Amino acid sequence: MKDFTSILQEAKNSMQHHFENNISEEYHFHDFRHVLNVVESCKEISSSFNLADEEQFIMLVAAWFHDSGYVEGPENHEERSAAMAEKFLQTHSIDEAAIEKVKSAIRATKMPQSPKSLLEEILCDADLSHLGKKNYWERVGKLRHELAVARDRIMGDEEWLDFEIQFMTEHDYFTKIASALYGKRKKKNLRRLLKQKRRVTRVEVNRSELEKQVKSANKKKDPLKELSLGRGVETMYRNAYRTHVNLSAIADNKANIMLSVNAIILSIVVSSLVPRLISDDSFLLPTVSLLLTCLLAIIFATLSTKPKVTEGIFTREDIMNRKSNLLFFGNFYKMPLEDFHWGMMEMIKDQDFLYTSMTRDLYFLGKVLAKKYRYLSICYTIFMVGLIVSVILFGISLSMPADYLGSN
Numbered sequence: 001m002k003d004f005t006s007i008l009q010e011a012k013n014s015m016q017h018h019f020e021n022n023i024s025e026e027y028h029f030h031d032f033r034h035v036l037n038v039v040e041s042c043k044e045i046s047s048s049f050n051l052a053d054e055e056q057f058i059m060l061v062a063a064w065f066h067d068s069g070y071v072e073g074p075e076n077h078e079e080r081s082a083a084m085a086e087k088f089l090q091t092h093s094i095d096e097a098a099i100e101k102v103k104s105a106i107r108a109t110k111m112p113q114s115p116k117s118l119l120e121e122i123l124c125d126a127d128l129s130h131l132g133k134k135n136y137w138e139r140v141g142k143l144r145h146e147l148a149v150a151r152d153r154i155m156g157d158e159e160w161l162d163f164e165i166q167f168m169t170e171h172d173y174f175t176k177i178a179s180a181l182y183g184k185r186k187k188k189n190l191r192r193l194l195k196q197k198r199r200v201t202r203v204e205v206n207r208s209e210l211e212k213q214v215k216s217a218n219k220k221k222d223p224l225k226e227l228s229l230g231r232g233v234e235t236m237y238r239n240a241y242r243t244h245v246n247l248s249a250i251a252d253n254k255a256n257i258m259l260s261v262n263a264i265i266l267s268i269v270v271s272s273l274v275p276r277l278i279s280d281d282s283f284l285l286p287t288v289s290l291l292l293t294c295l296l297a298i299i300f301a302t303l304s305t306k307p308k309v310t311e312g313i314f315t316r317e318d319i320m321n322r323k324s325n326l327l328f329f330g331n332f333y334k335m336p337l338e339d340f341h342w343g344m345m346e347m348i349k350d351q352d353f354l355y356t357s358m359t360r361d362l363y364f365l366g367k368v369l370a371k372k373y374r375y376l377s378i379c380y381t382i383f384m385v386g387l388i389v390s391v392i393l394f395g396i397s398l399s400m401p402a403d404y405l406g407s408n
Contacts, residue, residue, distance in 0.1 A: 011064040038129070059123060132173075286391075
């Protein structure tokens with residue numbers, strides 16, 4: 001009796017090495033992660049069927065090898081995948097009947113899918129199980145990237161949504177178990193696609209109407225004046241950014257001044273006045289007042305310069321919904337280069353998205369500046385009032401008779 005478990009483990013190790021070393025990185029969707037997802041989905045679906053050990057083995061081997069043919073590209077990869085699976089199984093002396101079932105299952109995944117047995121139906125359903133899973137948006141983003149990079153099929157938002165909606169609408173799972181497992185989430189994902197489609201269509205219609213109005217107006221306007229208007233907008237954003245950066249530098253400089261001054265005062269008070277309080281407590285109150293003033297001023301000066309970095313990651317769904325600001329490093333510093341590059345290309349292609357991002361960036365820069373200056377205002381107020389109170393207290397202490405202070 002064959003040790004199916006050890007052969008399956010060897011198939012997994014073989015495919016992991018194959019995908020990591022032989023499959024091009026431009027296949028962002030058809031990677032080893034996709035293979036793992038298909039295998040897990042096969043196990044999930046087949047758990048409701050009373051499959052024999054050999055049937056389970058055939059299905060899982062087909063799942064491990066079903067996309068291995070991508071080593072030579074997507075065209076007819078199923079045939080190459082079947083051939084690789086056949087070669088692997090022959091080295092383990094698997095009978096020809098089982099090998100043919102594995103090859104047939106792999107071929108059944110070719111689009112449009114054409115399963116002819118239960119094992120083939122399970123594999124086909126597992127291959128597209130991501131349509132009804134929570135990771136659908138992340139996986140479909142990788143598919144769009146793969147189509148653009150590996151197959152030179154670059155689609156705008158509206159074209160992509162039409163493509164995905166049509167695919168989701170025409171697709172049905174072959175087994176009732178897969179429909180039960182993934183059908184509800186798939187419908188939810190489809191509704192979100194349709195919602196995005198309505199939003200994108202509305203934006204395109206509005207943009208089209210605006211372009212018509214602009215063209216109509218341009219017939220009566222000097223082209224040089226229109227060019228000047230575009231430069232004026234760019235100059236406005238440039239000056240706004242420069243102003244924000246300068247104000248931030250001024251705030252940091254003011255905070256550094258307060259930190260330095262109060263640190264010097266603290267060091268003098270601690271080294272000169274505090275030791276004298278042990279033998280003479282006549283200056284206790286003004287000394288404590290000065291120490292508290294310096295300490296509070298340092299705290300608020302530090303808060304004004306304290307950096308705040310966000311989680312550093314965004315999703316492709318955020319980009320499609322125009323919710324992410326790619327101009328601030330805190331939103332993308334944890335992202336892979338290819339995802340950030342894709343997002344920037346999407347923003348560059350969409351002028352409305354670009355200016356919206358710049359406007360959002362200016363807004364949040366302003367929010368940060370407001371916070372900085374609020375803390376600085378508190379810091380300077382504390383320093384001014386505290387210093388005045390401390391000087392007054394020192395004056396009172398110096399003017400009082402020594403015997404009166406000593407008696408108290």
